[in-house]
Amino acid sequence: MSTVIRRTKVCYVLPVYDTRTDTHFSYLYDMLVRIGERMDVFLIIERAPGGVASIPNMRGIYVQQFRFFPLRIVENFLVLFFTRLRGYRNMYVHYSYISAWNAGIVTRLLTGRSYYWNCGMPWLFGEDGFLKTALSMVHVLVTGTPHMADLYAGVYGISEKKIKVIPNWISVADFAISFSDEEKAALRKKLAIAPGQKIALFVHRLSERKGTGILPQIISSLVPRNTVTVIVGDGPGRETLESNIVELDIASSVRMVGSVPHGDLPLYYAIADIFIMPSLEEGFPHVLLEAMAYGVPFVATDVGGVRDIVPPSFQQYVVSSDDPGDFAVKAGNLLSRTPEEDRNMQALFRGWVKQYDISLVANKFEELFHI
Numbered sequence: 001m002s003t004v005i006r007r008t009k010v011c012y013v014l015p016v017y018d019t020r021t022d023t024h025f026s027y028l029y030d031m032l033v034r035i036g037e038r039m040d041v042f043l044i045i046e047r048a049p050g051g052v053a054s055i056p057n058m059r060g061i062y063v064q065q066f067r068f069f070p071l072r073i074v075e076n077f078l079v080l081f082f083t084r085l086r087g088y089r090n091m092y093v094h095y096s097y098i099s100a101w102n103a104g105i106v107t108r109l110l111t112g113r114s115y116y117w118n119c120g121m122p123w124l125f126g127e128d129g130f131l132k133t134a135l136s137m138v139h140v141l142v143t144g145t146p147h148m149a150d151l152y153a154g155v156y157g158i159s160e161k162k163i164k165v166i167p168n169w170i171s172v173a174d175f176a177i178s179f180s181d182e183e184k185a186a187l188r189k190k191l192a193i194a195p196g197q198k199i200a201l202f203v204h205r206l207s208e209r210k211g212t213g214i215l216p217q218i219i220s221s222l223v224p225r226n227t228v229t230v231i232v233g234d235g236p237g238r239e240t241l242e243s244n245i246v247e248l249d250i251a252s253s254v255r256m257v258g259s260v261p262h263g264d265l266p267l268y269y270a271i272a273d274i275f276i277m278p279s280l281e282e283g284f285p286h287v288l289l290e291a292m293a294y295g296v297p298f299v300a301t302d303v304g305g306v307r308d309i310v311p312p313s314f315q316q317y318v319v320s321s322d323d324p325g326d327f328a329v330k331a332g333n334l335l336s337r338t339p340e341e342d343r344n345m346q347a348l349f350r351g352w353v354k355q356y357d358i359s360l361v362a363n364k365f366e367e368l369f370h371i
Contacts (some may be wrong), residue, residue: 008369009040011080011088013099017048017063022233023205024286026262027358028094030171034055034362041184042088045080046096048071050089053143056131060265077102084110090369091115093138096132104137115368119144119168119283120302125153127211132156142368144168144284147211150170164368167309168284169361172354175293179344187267191230191255198227198335201272201296203265203287204279206235211278211301214324218278225335232268234259268293274334279303292353295346297337299330311352314345 012032016025035041036057045052045063052063063077066072082090089112091103103114116138122128135141135156141163145150149163193202195197200222204210210233219229231241231254238256245251260268269275275291275298282304290307291298297314300306301321310318317334321324337345 001260007038007040008366009042009089010035010090010092010369011042011044011083011089011103013044013046013080013091013093013096013103015046015094015096015099017045017052018050019245020050020261021142022259022262024168024262026288027169029055029359031362031365033170034358035365038362038366040088042083044076044083044099045352046076046099047140054213057265073098073102077106080106081110083111089113092110092142093117100134103293104139107139111354113140114138114367115140115142115164117142118152119148119305121151121281121283124281128276140164142166143305147296147307147308148283148305151304166368167298167356168286168289169291169356169358170286170293170353171358172293175266175269175290177266179267183267184271187271191228191257193228193230193255193271196226198225198273199271200227200331200335201227201268201275201291202233203232203260203268203275203290204277206233206237206241208237209279210235210237211280211321212241213280214278214327215241215252215276216248217324218247218328218331219245219254220250222331223250225332227273227335228253228255230255230257230268230272232257232260232265254280265290266294269296272296274298274331276327276331277301278292278321278327279326282306283311289353292349295349297334297342297345297349299327299334299357301327309347313348 005225030069033056038266040059042060043058063074066075076098079190079267084106091107093103094117095100107114116134122131123137135234141152143152144167149165152158155161183324215251275296277300279301284305299317307318317330319330
C-alpha cells in the first residue's frame with residue numbers, strides 16, 4: 001500500500017516581482033523556485049512592474065490588479081481570504097505591512113498561522129508605526145540573526161517564543177564564477193581605472209541609512225593609497241553624495257556607476273580589492289555574503305545583525321558606526337595586506353559563507369512550518 005506524502009501548503013506574499021531588480025529581492029525569486037520543489041506554494045505578488053511570465057514550481061500565482069490604494073487593500077484581503085479557504089493555513093509575508101495585517105486577520109478568522117519577515121532597524125528613524133501594527137497582528141516574526149531577534153524583542157516587547165530566526169542566503173555557486181583577466185580588464189577600462197590602481201567597492205542603496213553621509217570622508221582617506229572607490233547603486237542620497245564628493249575634491253577617485261542588475265554584480269566583486277559598508281542601519285546585509293563568497297575582505301559598521309554573520313577571527317573589521325576615522329584606518333590596513341594574508345582571508349570567507357548557501361536555508365525555511 002503506497003504512502004501519500006502531504007506537502008506543506010504555504011501562501012507566500014511578495015511585495016515586488018521584477019527580474020531586472022538591483023535589490024535583494026532577486027534572491028527571493030530563486031528561493032521560491034527551491035521551496036516550490038518540496039512545498040505547495042501559492043504566490044501572491046503585490047506589484048509586478050514588468051509582468052510575470054512564469055515562476056517554476058508554484059502551485060498558483062496571483063498578481064494584484066488594482067492601483068487605487070483602498071481597493072488594493074480590499075483586493076489583498078480577499079485574495080488571502082480565499083487562499084485560506086483553499087487550504088493554505090500558513091501565510092508567509094515578506095516585509096509588506098498591509099499583507100501582514102491582512103494575513104493576521106485572515107488566520108485569526110479562519111484559523112491558521114501568519115509569519116512575517118522583517119529585518120531592519122526602522123525604529124532608529126521613527127518610521128515604525130506601521131511595523132508595530134503588523135507585529136501586533138501576526139503570529140510569528142521571522143528575522144535574520146539572533147541579535148536582530150533580541151533587538152525586536154527589546155524594542156517592541158515581543159515574546160521570544162514569537163520570534164524565529166532564518167538567515168539570508170546566496171547561491172554560493174553563482175559567486176564561484178571565475179572571470180578571465182580580459183573580462184576584468186574590460187570592466188576596469190570601462191570605469192577608467194588605470195592598471196595598478198586599487199579598487200574599493202560600495203554596493204548599496206544611496207541613502208543616509210546606508211552611510212552616504214560618511215562615505216566621502218572614507219573615500220578621501222583612501223585617495224593617498226592610489227585607490228578608486230566604485231559606487232554601485234542609486235537612491236535619494238545620490239545628489240547630496242555627489243555634491244559632497246565634489247566639495248572634497250575627490251571626484252577623480254570616484255566612479256558613480258548607478259543601479260546594476262543583480263545578476264551583473266559578480267564581475268564588480270571580482271575586480272574589487274576591498275568592500276566597504278559604512279551603514280547606519282542594517283538587518284542582515286546580503287552584500288557582506290556576496291563579498292565573502294567572492295573572497296573580498298571588507299570593513300563594515302557594527303549595526304543590526306552584522307556581527308552575527310562575520311567570522312569570529314575577522315571581527316576587528318566591524319567598527320562603530322560613529323567612528324569614520326577607525327573605519328578608514330581599517331580599510332587602509334586591508335589595502336596593505338600581503339599576498340599570503342589575502343589567500344588566508346579568501347579561504348576564511350569562502351568556507352564561512354557556505355553555511356548561508358540557498359540549499360541549506362531552504363531546509364530551514366521548510367522546517368519553520370513544523371516547529
